[in-house]
Amino acid sequence: MKQDGLPGALPLDDETLGNLKRAKATTKPGKLATSPKKARGILGGAEAIRLLEDITQAIIESPDLPSALQVALEKVCKATGWSYGEVWIPQPGGAVVKCHAAWHRKSKSLGTFLKATRRMTPSLGVGLVGRVWASQQPEWIANISGEPGSRLLRAPLARESGLRAGFALPLVAGGEVLAVFVFFLAAAQKENQQAGALVATVAHQLGSFIQRQRAEEALRRANEGLEAEVRKRTNKFQETNTTLRAEVRDRQRAEETLRQERNFISTILGTVDALVVVLDLEGRIVYFNRACEQATGYTFEEVRGQPFWELLLVPEEREPVKKVFQELRLRALPNQFENLWVGKNGERRRIAWSNNVFRDEKGDVVHVIGTGIDITERHQALEAVRENEATIRALLEATSQSILAVDAEGRIVLANSVTEKIFGYPSEEIIGRPLEILLPKTLWERHARHRAGYFSQPRTRPMCPGLELVGRRRDGTEFPVEVGLSYIQTKQGMLAVSFLSDITERKRAEEALRESEEKFRVLAESMAAALIIIQGDRIRYVNPATEGLTGYTRDELLTMHYWDYIHPEFREIVRQRGLARQRGEPVPSRYEQKIITKKGEERWFDFTAGLTTFEGKPAGLGTAFDITERKRAEEELRHSDSRTRALLNAIPDLMFRYRTDGTYLDFHAHDPSELAIAPEVIVGSTIYQLPLPRDIIDRLMAVSRKAMETSQVQTVEYDVNLPAGTNTYEARIVASGDDELVAIVRNITERRRAEEELSAAAAALRKSRENLQALTAQLISAREEETKHLARELHDVFSQRLAVLGMETAGVEQRFVCSDPACCKTLHDIGEEIGSLAKDVHQLSRKLHPSILDDLGLTAALRAECGDFSRQHSIPVQFEPVHVPESLPGPVSLGLYRIAQESLRNVGRHAGATVVRVSLDGSGGAIRLSVEDNGCGFDFGQIKGRRGLGLVSMEERVRLAEGSIAVRSQPGAGTTIEVRIPLSRSER
Structure with a gap:
């Protein structure tokens, strides 16, 4: 397996270093010897050690990365006899790599080769450098003469420059390629693993240098960014604080206005005669005003949250109302509707509704509001009016206005008695005649056009000066009239109704x-x-x-x-x-x-x-x-006083305003007893009059000068010795004018004491934990040694003595087989008991320390333990070893065996399982043990804090091996114990 950053690196363990140093000791000091091996990049142990020491020292002394790369390439090439070396580093953005440093032996052709190299910027996967960058694996080209241009972009130029072989090696850290090292040789050569290991080791030194420089640069940029962000946030905080104060005042005024408006609306809705009901989007009632309560007999509390249509509507109107509700909720278009409500006492009342919606801040519909008028009585009245036309006629005659009804042709079809009085015509004389007889002739044509337009678009027009006309009486006199228009539909068609008033006196x-x-x-x-x-x-x-x-x-x-x-x-x-x-x-x-x-x-x-x-x-x-x-002047004065007073009262710290010469101009003290001198003499005094040591006063004045120079807050801490002890204070000082400063002083004695106590307690706790862990490790080690010794005594001494005793008992039994059958039977039983006891002693010895673990390894020991458990408890055990190393460290093997042994013991005692699965997996750089049963399980939370010694022992063994353990269990779902212990490369 290849370690991160060093593919094929030269292993520099203690043994290798020792061999190299011994080889170095046998080599005479002086220059590195040149030999055919050197030309192939093969160095002796002493030469390799000396080269690595030289390169390491040169890297340490290099002022920057280019210098370090250049000196490393030069020393490697000179030591190995290689003709050319170069280092490629990925550019910002990670799209291409660029040659960052190169060295070659003095040669005009190699100089040309280097110039061509510096112009190249291969991308990921392109050419030798791009492939090594992409694969993160080294690559060797044994003979450049046979290489196509696609594999080595510079193959033709390399051949012209006398280069015949080459190889590239990546420097990888954290999964990222930091650089690619490339070397070329003057002779064809097969892959040389020692050369690759040498370069990888040098690359490791350079990789540390690169990472350190990157970290230093990142730290510098982070510090600069942090300082800029602190300044930016400080300014932003001051701006935000000012804005926030203004917003708080505006919000308080807005909230007060909103409260008044809500109270006003609530009062209106509670007192109006109109019915107001508000529904949520599911049709449930969320508001029900007093008029609704009076109309239905239900209180708001009785109907709150109830479906509107199920509670209040007659069955035949529920579906139409639901459709209207859904249309309003989805399209948010106001509408009007009538329906019957059923009250608590079963009474039905007709309500005329005008419906609309409420929206939230996003514009989404959240509620539907209905405003209704109880038209039950009006509906009944209209029915009565329709049944009593005589009453209607009497009402027409009783009015003080002239009322005329005209058809579409302009003929008068109705005129009340007031018309007769105003115009001087009897009703029977004007019925059926054109309305124009009541107008001057100059208005006839215009009036006919207006009449036609009105009948095409009829609408109600109230009386107003905008509809004034001139009337003509029967005797020919003219007078001003005010006209209101309306219309009615009859079986014969539409009629226009005019309401006329003589406004001569009003004019x-x-x-x-x-x-x-x-x-x-x-x-x-x-x-x-x-x-x-x-x-x-x-x-x-x-x-x-x-x-x-x-x-x-x-x-x-x-x-x-x-x-x-x-x-x-x-x-x-x-x-x-x-x-x-x-x-x-x-x-x-x-x-x-x-x-x-x-x-x-x-x-x-x-x-x-x-x-x-x-x-x-x-x-x-x-x-x-x-x-x-x-x-504005009054308000500003009032606000200024109140803000200053509230701000000072809210600050528990001491505050001082003073000049740059130390003279106090003003102060604030929440507790005057904290002041060093009497409050009445502070103003006008100077800092040099305070009962403080001179060095503290000098520090405070120096920080004050710095605050004035930088216009930034400066912080200083100082200790003051008092009769009751030493107090620690923190002063924050900021410039507040051309010659003034403000200092906020806080007593941080308790905070400092708490920090020190907390730090001491944490250190003591860490020390106690370390001591406890060390003691636990010693106890476990001592216990294993003792059990191992006891097991050996049981096996080597007691088992052997019991075996001898058994054989002697059998011999005595043979002598008495005929002479005394009863005695023979007793001796036979004793022999059987001795054999059983020997078997128990052997089994106890194996449990205390199984010799099979030392002789055959962990896999065989666990297989035997699983077999014994299955035979003892009659529970099948599935043992599955996968990729387990043949040899494991003794503490690891013993720890895993004890954990498996304890887990199986718990299964046999408590689980009630019918099958157990034990797996041992050595893949992935770690050894994993899993013990899983299908038993009753348990609630892990209920046993927390009262775990037995078995689980504690498991956890401690895992901790000593720097591993991890996980216990998963649920009542009725079995229990699983998983252990993972990492293995070093040599242990895998």
């Missing part, structure tokens, strides 16, 4: 109001303060100052809710107060609030609000002054 009032508002607008436009008018939830008017303060244009503000630009912290209270003020409820008229401008900037307003009317309706009027700068 007069609006004109007067418009004049008043114009005066107000002129005043508002010139104000420096923001002025806002809100009506309902919308902004109806803003002056130019509002645009400047918020950053929004007038058009943008008029499309917003009045609370949209309010900071979330104040948004809800502003919304509530604005609506309450318009309802006439008492609310504060002046308060401070924050807004968010269009650019995202937060600004503070001093806001004053009152109640007014706008376009004839109640509205809120507010003025606001920007007080952001004042608030």
